[in-house]
Every structure is written in C-alpha cells, then in structure tokens.
Amino acid sequence: MINREEFLNKRYKAEKRFQMYGKSAIILALLFLAVFLFKIFSTGYTAFQKTWIIVPINYDPEFMYLDADQKPSMEDLQDSEYFDVGIESFAALDQNANEDQITDIKRMFAFIFEEEIKDHILLNPDDFGKIVEVKLTASDDLDQVFKGNYPRDLPEERRRVNDYQLKIFDKLNSEGKVVSNFNFSFFTNADSREAELAGIASSFMGSLFSILVCLAVSFPVALLAAIYLEEFAPKNRLTDFIEVNINNLAAVPSIVFGLLGLGVLLAVFGLPRSTPLVGGITLSLMTLPTIIIAARASLKAVPPSIREAALAMGASKMQTTLHHTVPLSLPGTLSGTIIGLAQALGETAPLILIGMVAFVNTIPGSPMDPAASLPVQIYIWAESAERGFVEKVSACIMVLLIFLVLMNLAAQMIRHKFEKKWN
Amino acid sequence: MNKIEAKKVNVFYGDKQALFDINMDIPERQVTALIGPSGCGKSTFLRCLNRMNDVIEICKVEGEIKINDYDINQKSTDVVRLREKIGMVFQKPNPFPKTLYENISYGPEIHGMAQSKDELDQIVEDSLKKAALWNEVKDRLHEPGTGLSGGQQQRLCIARAISVKPEVILMDEPCSALDPIATAQIEELIDELKKEHTIVIVTHSMSQAARVSQQTGFFHLGKLIEVGSTDKIFKNPNQQQTQDYITGRFG
Amino acid sequence: MTEKPHTVKSYEEQLQQLTNNLVIMGGNCETALGNSIKALCNNDNTIADTVINNDTVIDNFESQIEQEVVDLIALRQPMAIDLRETVTALKISSDLERIGDLAKNISKRTKLINNNLPYNLTQSIERVGAIVQKQLKLVLDSYTNRSPEIALDVWEKDEEVDNLTNLCMEEVIKYLKSGNENIEYGSHLLFVTKNIERIGDHVTNIAEQIYFLVKGSYLEGDRPKGSQPIVNGEK
Numbered sequence: 001m002i003n004r005e006e007f008l009n010k011r012y013k014a015e016k017r018f019q020m021y022g023k024s025a026i027i028l029a030l031l032f033l034a035v036f037l038f039k040i041f042s043t044g045y046t047a048f049q050k051t052w053i054i055v056p057i058n059y060d061p062e063f064m065y066l067d068a069d070q071k072p073s074m075e076d077l078q079d080s081e082y083f084d085v086g087i088e089s090f091a092a093l094d095q096n097a098n099e100d101q102i103t104d105i106k107r108m109f110a111f112i113f114e115e116e117i118k119d120h121i122l123l124n125p126d127d128f129g130k131i132v133e134v135k136l137t138a139s140d141d142l143d144q145v146f147k148g149n150y151p152r153d154l155p156e157e158r159r160r161v162n163d164y165q166l167k168i169f170d171k172l173n174s175e176g177k178v179v180s181n182f183n184f185s186f187f188t189n190a191d192s193r194e195a196e197l198a199g200i201a202s203s204f205m206g207s208l209f210s211i212l213v214c215l216a217v218s219f220p221v222a223l224l225a226a227i228y229l230e231e232f233a234p235k236n237r238l239t240d241f242i243e244v245n246i247n248n249l250a251a252v253p254s255i256v257f258g259l260l261g262l263g264v265l266l267a268v269f270g271l272p273r274s275t276p277l278v279g280g281i282t283l284s285l286m287t288l289p290t291i292i293i294a295a296r297a298s299l300k301a302v303p304p305s306i307r308e309a310a311l312a313m314g315a316s317k318m319q320t321t322l323h324h325t326v327p328l329s330l331p332g333t334l335s336g337t338i339i340g341l342a343q344a345l346g347e348t349a350p351l352i353l354i355g356m357v358a359f360v361n362t363i364p365g366s367p368m369d370p371a372a373s374l375p376v377q378i379y380i381w382a383e384s385a386e387r388g389f390v391e392k393v394s395a396c397i398m399v400l401l402i403f404l405v406l407m408n409l410a411a412q413m414i415r416h417k418f419e420k421k422w423n
Numbered sequence: 424m425n426k427i428e429a430k431k432v433n434v435f436y437g438d439k440q441a442l443f444d445i446n447m448d449i450p451e452r453q454v455t456a457l458i459g460p461s462g463c464g465k466s467t468f469l470r471c472l473n474r475m476n477d478v479i480e481i482c483k484v485e486g487e488i489k490i491n492d493y494d495i496n497q498k499s500t501d502v503v504r505l506r507e508k509i510g511m512v513f514q515k516p517n518p519f520p521k522t523l524y525e526n527i528s529y530g531p532e533i534h535g536m537a538q539s540k541d542e543l544d545q546i547v548e549d550s551l552k553k554a555a556l557w558n559e560v561k562d563r564l565h566e567p568g569t570g571l572s573g574g575q576q577q578r579l580c581i582a583r584a585i586s587v588k589p590e591v592i593l594m595d596e597p598c599s600a601l602d603p604i605a606t607a608q609i610e611e612l613i614d615e616l617k618k619e620h621t622i623v624i625v626t627h628s629m630s631q632a633a634r635v636s637q638q639t640g641f642f643h644l645g646k647l648i649e650v651g652s653t654d655k656i657f658k659n660p661n662q663q664q665t666q667d668y669i670t671g672r673f674g
Numbered sequence: 675m676t677e678k679p680h681t682v683k684s685y686e687e688q689l690q691q692l693t694n695n696l697v698i699m700g701g702n703c704e705t706a707l708g709n710s711i712k713a714l715c716n717n718d719n720t721i722a723d724t725v726i727n728n729d730t731v732i733d734n735f736e737s738q739i740e741q742e743v744v745d746l747i748a749l750r751q752p753m754a755i756d757l758r759e760t761v762t763a764l765k766i767s768s769d770l771e772r773i774g775d776l777a778k779n780i781s782k783r784t785k786l787i788n789n790n791l792p793y794n795l796t797q798s799i800e801r802v803g804a805i806v807q808k809q810l811k812l813v814l815d816s817y818t819n820r821s822p823e824i825a826l827d828v829w830e831k832d833e834e835v836d837n838l839t840n841l842c843m844e845e846v847i848k849y850l851k852s853g854n855e856n857i858e859y860g861s862h863l864l865f866v867t868k869n870i871e872r873i874g875d876h877v878t879n880i881a882e883q884i885y886f887l888v889k890g891s892y893l894e895g896d897r898p899k900g901s902q903p904i905v906n907g908e909k
C-alpha cells in the first residue's frame with residue numbers, strides 16, 4: 001500500500017519535472033529571441049534618424065555665373081552650376097579657413113550638397129541673390145558622431161573626422177544648426193556607396209518583384225502538380241518515385257538552385273542577369289516542393305466523404321476535384337504557399353549566384369530591371385567598411401523581419417478566415 | 424417486378440475476394456435491407472450497384488448487375504449517367520460545406536436539369552419537401568448546410584440525392600450516427616420515398632431492417648446466406664446462420 | 675436445445691428461466707390432473723383438498739411467466755426462434771393454467787360426491803383420465819425436447835381422447851338414467867367428464883404451440899375430432 005503511494009508520488013513528480021523541462025526550453029528560446037531582437041533594434045533604430053546641418057547658402061549670381069540684374073528663368077537656374085555656391089558658403093562658415101580646411105568643411109557634407117542647394121533654389125526662385133539657410137545632409141561620419149556612435153577620444157590620425165571638422169561641427173551644433181529628423185531617404189533611396197544616402201528602395205522592390213514572380217510561377221505549377229498527384233495519378237512505383245523526389249527537392253540546399261538558375265536561366269535561356277525575373281524563377285524552384293507538399297497535405301485532409309458525396313451525385317472526377325476538393329483545401333494550400341514565399345524572401349545564396357548581389361543604385365520599375373533583394377542588401381552592407389552601414393544592416397534586418405511577420409500573419413488570417421467559415 | 428438483378432457477382436480487393444457469387448433480385452418500389460456482421464460485404468455489394476467501387480483502385484467487380492435489364496457492370500456504362508439514376512446516402516451525413524441551397528442544386532446543375540433559376544428553385548423546394556426538411560430550413564436556405572443537426576444533415580443528404588430524381592436510392596447505414604428520434608424521422612421518410620423510388624438500405628440495426636424493409640438479405644463472409652421477405656427472415660428464417668445472427672447467437 | 679448459446683449470457687439465462695418455469699408448471703399440472711382423478715375414483719377428500727390448494731401455485735406460475743414474457747419483449751426484443759419461444763411460453767402457460775383450473779374443478783366436485791361410485795363408471799373415468807394424463811406428459815416431453823414429432827403424435831391422438839370421453843359420457847348418462855337418486859352425482863360426473871375432455875383440448879393446443887415453436891409454421895388442416903357428442907343418450 002505504502003509502496004503504491006510512493007509510486008504515485010513519483011509519477012506526479014516526474015510529470016512536474018517534465019513540464020519544467022518544457023517551460024525552461026521555452027524560456028531559453030524566448031531569451032535567444034529577445035537578445036537577438038534587442039541587438040538588432042538597439043543598433044538599428046538610429047538608422048531611421050538622419051542628421052542635417054543648416055548652412056547659410058549664398059545664392060550669389062556671381063558664383064552661379066548668371067546676370068545679377070536680371071531675374072533668371074527656371075531653365076537658367078536648372079542649368080547653372082552650384083559647386084562654387086556651396087564652396088563659398090562653406091568658406092563663410094570659418095573666415096580664416098585655408099584651402100585644405102575648406103575642403104575639410106566640404107567633406108562634412110554628403111557629396112550631393114550641390115543637388116540639395118539646387119533643389120532649394122528651384123523650389124524657391126525668389127531666394128536668388130540672397131543668403132538663406134538650407135538643410136544639407138551631413139556626411140555619414142558626422143552622422144555617426146552626432147548619434148554618438150563615433151569615438152572622439154581616438155588619436156586624430158586614426159579618425160575619419162579630423163579635429164578641425166569636429167571644431168566646426170561643435171560650433172554649428174552649439175548654434176543649433178545641427179538637426180536630426182526621420183530618415184525618409186532610407187526608404188526612398190536606392191543603394192549608395194555613401195552610407196548617409198544608402199536606402200533600401202531598390203532591394204525592397206527587388207524582393208517584392210522576386211516574390212511576385214516566384215508566386216506567379218510556383219503557385220499554379222505546384223497546385224496543378226499536387227492536384228494531379230493526389231487526385232488523379234495511379235498509385236504505382238512511378239508516382240512513389242516522384243513523391244520521394246519532390247520531398248527530396250524540398251531538402252536540396254538553396255545554393256544548388258542558384259547554380260541551376262545560373263546554368264540554365266542565364267546561360268541557356270539568356271535571361272537578363274541580376275533581375276528579379278531570374279531571381280523569382282530560381283526561388284520558385286525552391287518554393288515549388290514546399291507548396292506541393294502543403295497542397296497535397298491539405299488535399300489529403302479533405303474528408304473522403306465529400307468526394308464520395310460528389311461522385312455519388314454523378315459529378316465527374318474533375319468536377320469533384322474542382323468544385324469541392326480544391327476549394328476546401330485552399331486555406332491550407334495558401335498558408336503553405338505564404339510560408340514557402342516567406343522562406344524564399346529570406347533566401348540569399350541562390351540570388352548571389354545569379355548576380356542579384358550587384359551594386360544597384362537605381363530603383364527597379366519592373367521585374368526585368370536589375371535589382372538587389374533585402375537579404376542580399378544585408379549581405380552587401382554587412383561587408384562594407386564604413387561605420388555608417390552598421391546601423392543600416394540592422395535597420396534592413398528589421399524591415400525584412402517586419403515583411404516576414406506580415407506574411408506569416410497573412411497566412412494565419414487566410415487560414416483562420418476560411419476555416420471558420422465552414423465548421 | 425425486379426428493378427435490379429444481380430447474377431454471380433464476385434468482388435475482389437486485390438487478391439482478397441470480398442463477395443462470392445451473389446445472386447439477388449431487388450424488387451421495384453420496395454425497401455430491401457441488407458444485414459450482416461461487419462465486413463460481411465453488404466456495403467461492398469451496395470457500392471457495386473452504382474459503381475462506387477470504381478473509386479477504389481484495387482477493387483474488381485465481376486458478374487452481371489442488371490438495372491432495368493441493362494448490365495451496368497460493363498466497360499461502356501456511363502458512370503455519370505448511372506449515378507444520376509442511382510442516388511446514394513452515406514453512413515455519416517456528408518453535406519457539402521456550402522449553403523443548403525447549393526447542396527441541393529448541385530446535382531441538377533451538373534446534370535443540366537434546370538433551364539432557369541425558377542426551375543432550379545422549384546427543384547430545391549420539391550426535394551426539401553420530399554425529404555421533410557422544407558419547413559425547418561425554408562428561412563435559411565443560404566446558410567451553410569453544416570450548421571444543421573445530424574438528423575437534419577442526413578435528411579439534407581437525402582434531399583440532395585432525390586434532387587436528380589433517381590430511380591434507385593442506396594443507403595449505407597444512414598442512421599448509424601443519429602439519435603432515435605432522428606432515426607425515426609428518416610425511417611418515416613424511407614417509407615414515403617418507397618412510393619416513388621426503389622430503396623436498398625444497409626443497416627446494422629436489425630430492428631431497423633425489420634421496421635423499414637419488405638425484403639431482407641443476410642450476408643456473411645462475403646456470401647449472401649439468405650434473402651427473403653422481411654417478416655419471414657425475422658420470424659422464421661430458413662438458414663440456421665441467419666437465425667443465429669438475428670437472435671444474437673453469433674460468434 | 676439445439677441452438678447455440680446467446681452472445682449475451684443474461685439473455686440466455688432469462689430464456690432458460692422461462693422454459694424451466696414452464697416445465698415446472700407443466701409438472702404441477704400433471705400432478706394436479708393425476709391427483710384429481712385419483713381422488714375422484716377413490717373418493718379421497720384429502721387428495722382433493724391438496725389439488726384445490728395447490729392450484730394457487732399454478733396460478734402464480736402463470737402470472738410469473740407472463741411477467742417474464744413481457745420483460746423479454748420489452749427489454750430484449752426477441753427475434754425469430756426467441757420470439758416464438760417467448761410468445762408460445764405465454765400461450766402454453768395460459769393453457770396450463772386452464773388445465774390446473776379444470777383439475778381443481780374436478781376435485782371440488784369430488785368433495786360433493788360422498789358415495790362410492792359404481793366400479794365400471796370409475797374405471798371408465800380412470801381410463802380416460804389416464805390417457806389425458808399421458809397426453810399431457812407427452813406434450814410436456816415434446817416441449818422439453820423441442821420435438822415436433824411427439825407434438826404431432828399428441829395432436830393426432832386427440833381424436834382417440836374425444837372418442838373415449840364420449841364413451842365415458844355414455845356410461846355417465848346410463849348411470850343417470852338408472853335412478854333418480856343418481857341425478858346429483860351423475861350431473862357432477864358429466865362435468866368431470868367434460869373437464870377431462872377440455873383438458874385434452876388444451877393439451878392439443880399446447881401441442882400446436884410446440885409445433886409452431888419449433889417449425890415456425892402452424893399445423894395444417896383441421897384438428898381431429900371424435901364422434902359427435904351424444905345428445906339424447908342414444909347412439
């Protein structure tokens with residue numbers, strides 16, 4: 001009797017222990033996730049801020065090589081040079097500056113200062129001949145200094161920002177001429193060699209186009225394959241063989257698909273390299289087995305009684321499949337598809353092989369234009385030496401994660417919505 | 424008059440023979456019940472009558488099954504036409520996960536039986552009325568069929584089966600998932616339906632076979648042991664095996 | 675029993691119990707009949723009293739069997755052989771109960787007859803009583819053995835019983851005619867003879883039930899009838 005009591009206690013204890021193992025496993029997993037997210041966010045959030053320096057710009061007609069007495073037309077403003085305007089205005093920041101120091105001051109700004117000066121006068125033609133304050137993008141080094149990511153106490157020769165630049169910067173900062181605002185250009189700019197100008201627009205669009213191409217190619221093919229295999233194909237050695245191979249295909253390392261894309265799509269079919277079209281097709285090879293497996297599983301999950309009901313009503317095999325089985329399997333198929341696409345979205349290796357790793361500083365307008373993709377962008381930036389790219393990498397990861405979370409949410413919603421409707 | 428005449432029907436699942444030399448006549452506009460222990464082949468025989476065994480790849484049916492003197496068990500038989508003539512109701516209610524209306528209209532639609540929407544409406548209404556379901560569901564024809572109770576779902580399936588005006592209705596244990604009240608409603612319905620249709624019903628409940636059928640066939644181990652009028656079978660069967668089965672002396 | 679046992683043992687036991695009760699009840703009736711004839715012929719009121727008192731036992735058996743039959747039908751829904759078993763048990767029990775009543779009636783009349791009866795009369799009644807008793811025994815045997823052949827035998831022998839009762843009836847009428855002082859006892863004896871004949875009929879009924887029980891069909895043709903009963907005392 002006492003033995004049995006002890007035995008029972010042991011069983012309860014064993015169960016408690018088992019539950020504890022499970023809980024600690026979850027806690028560990030959550031911990032990893034939290035560390036990862038904290039790291040990403042803490043380094044990445046600053047990338048969404050951008051530093052500007054407000055500089056009084058002297059729109060002197062002399063520097064613009066225009067007639068001072070006459071009001072210039074828009075064409076004149078469009079065509080004129082602004083480099084000297086910039087240089088003169090920079091020189092005015094420090095009256096005593098020599099040639100080298102003026103160059104240093106110029107380097108405090110992004111190289112597109114000319115464009116920014118020009119954009120301002122084009123928007124405000126009345127400022128012609130006046131001195132007005134204009135917001136200019138600070139160089140990535142100063143941006144990092146301002147965000148506090150750049151150590152000032154290093155010896156000067158090991159710094160990319162010299163003491164003179166820091167002096168001018170601090171002076172401007174104390175005058176309130178240094179401002180920090182939301183970094184829209186991170187989302188609207190294409191990639192750039194200059195960290196302060198680099199954005200994800202190109203890679204984002206590249207990813208989007210790739211995914212769309214991937215969806216357009218893999219979904220219909222996979223669905224048809226799954227329907228045929230599950231509903232029509234006779235069960236014999238051949239179909240068994242095909243099934244095993246589809247499962248194997250899902251386990252093939254993605255880089256192999258990249259080689260396939262390189263060897264077949266680029267070399268044989270001569271499709272344009274570095275484009276989302278080729279990337280999407282390559283990714284679809286990867287997604288295909290995932291969708292086929294998901295679609296077959298959800299077709300299999302449709303109760304056979306529904307098929308029997310339709311067949312017994314005199315529906316043909318095709319009618320049974322298209323009217324009843326496929327619509328019922330669609331939620332499962334769609335969420336499988338989205339999961340497959342999310343996988344494809346995060347894929348880097350095959351894209352590198354087909355050339356989507358190239359530096360692309362234009363925003364692609366169609367799948368036929370060269371583009372990067374988000375994970376490849378992360379890879380490119382992570383390789384770059386400039387300190388300004390470190391935060392960009394994290395920011396890009398955040399965007400990618402949000403994209404993935406949204407896709408998974410969509411998968412959940414589709415599943416939930418359709419499954420709730422019937423039963 | 425016999426609606427269905429089965430002669431020397433043998434059914435094989437792969438190497439395994441499921442039915443042995445079944446000879447059975449099924450009279451028109453009567454209810455014929457098939458009874459027997461599980462795995463005795465009664466459902467298999469039922470599924471021969473509308474060639475539902477075709478769905479099972481390894482299943483092979485031999486012999487002659489004549490319906491209206493036409494052998495349905497030949498290659499040239501159009502299965503779609505055959506199943507239009509021979510409806511089927513299954514063990515578990517299996518309405519399509521669509522609205523009540525779509526459940527009934529599906530058959531007439533795929534067979535092109537209605538020329539207009541009005542005609543289709545009429546077929547739906549008639550079928551539901553015949554299945555004694557109209558009054559319960561007429562206000563929610565466009566709600567999902569899966570929202571009904573088990574008994575209502577089964578009557579919906581019967582309504583779906585009769586929507587294409589079949590000559591024969593096959594029922595495979597139609598009440599095994601239902602409570603006694605719903606069972607009684609279905610049995611009453613079967614009584615009504617036999618005025619216009621020939622009904623073959625497989626059932627595990629002997630009392631149900633006794634209540635609804637005029638003719639009963641007893642299957643055991645793939646053989647038709649005895650077939651005869653229901654009251655003869657249940658009062659004084661000819662075969663000892665039949666008697667042992669219906670009095671609960673089996674195995 | 676030739677049938678295999680039921681899968682449900684308690685059902686089997688219930689049916690067995692029903693058969694057993696019926697057999698015991700039949701035995702009681704057999705005893706009652708034998709005793710009542712014996713009491714009459716020996717003019718033994720003690721035996722007659724036993725018969726009268728024991729009739730309640732038979733009545734109780736009948737109501738118990740009725741209860742069991744109703745239970746079986748309500749709770750077990752017997753089919754085929756079991757159904758016939760149950761239904762015939764009900765009918766046989768009511769026949770047996772009537773046999774018991776008739777035997778009791780004979781004994782009641784015995785108590786009203788105090789004189790010794792003429793030897794030839796008692797002998798004749800004893801003879802017909804014995805044959806009816808034998809019939810009853812046979813029919814009960816056929817029930818326990820589920821033997822339609824014996825039942826058929828019994829059924830066919832009813833003619834003989836009827837003829838013997840008619841002969842006996844003639845003797846009684848002769849006895850009545852032989853003197854006015856005989857009218858009281860003689861009329862009692864008429865009823866006794868009639869009762870014995872009725873018992874024979876019930877036995878035949880039981881034989882028919884047994885035949886149906888085993889064969890599932892009814893005995894064909896009219897029941898065998900003896901010569902017409904004597905109305906005016908002359909042949």
